[in-house]
Amino acid sequence: MIKFSLRFIHILEDSLLIGLLMSMILLASGQIILRNFFDTGFVWIDPLLRVLVLWTGLIGATIASRDNRHIRIDLVCRYLQKRLRLIIQVVVGLFTTVVCAIIAWYGAQWVQMDYQDQLVAFAGLPSWVMELIIPLAFALIALRYLFHSLRWLGMLLHDNGQEIPYE
Helix, strand or coil, X not given: CHHHHHHHHHHHHHHHHHHHHHHHHHHHHHHHHHHHHHCCCCCCHHHHHHHHHHHHHHHHHHHHHHCCCCCCCCCCHHHXXXXXXXXXXXXXXXXXXXXXXXXXHHHHHHHHHHHHHCCEEEXXXXXXXXXXXXXXXXXXXXXXXXXXXXXXXXXHHCCCCCCCCCC
């Protein structure tokens, strides 16, 4: 059941990312054509594209967090022994979990305030809907890194000689 749920979340993320990218391309192309050939355009497309960039970036970040494929800067971990590498991965994973959970918490507070204040972003759309991706994406990333950290901790505690790939 868990595998099915995870697979569903992965398909949903992938589909949402593809849909967002296609929407951005179509909206931006349409706006360019309207402006260059018909001297017109839609006022709401430019702010919508900015929101779609935010959503695309954060959905991409959740996808990258699936397999711990975020951008990292390290020059040393590749050359460390397995046990020390796992210790570092556990610590970094737990730190990432805490930071993302804090961002998700405060993002949810922000969304709630905008919902209560009934702020409007553009074209009559409420601001909280545009911002909803922030707490959702960071909560999902926090959960994923918590699970990564627990898996790495399990590998560290039950060292069975299994070689770990550099992550």
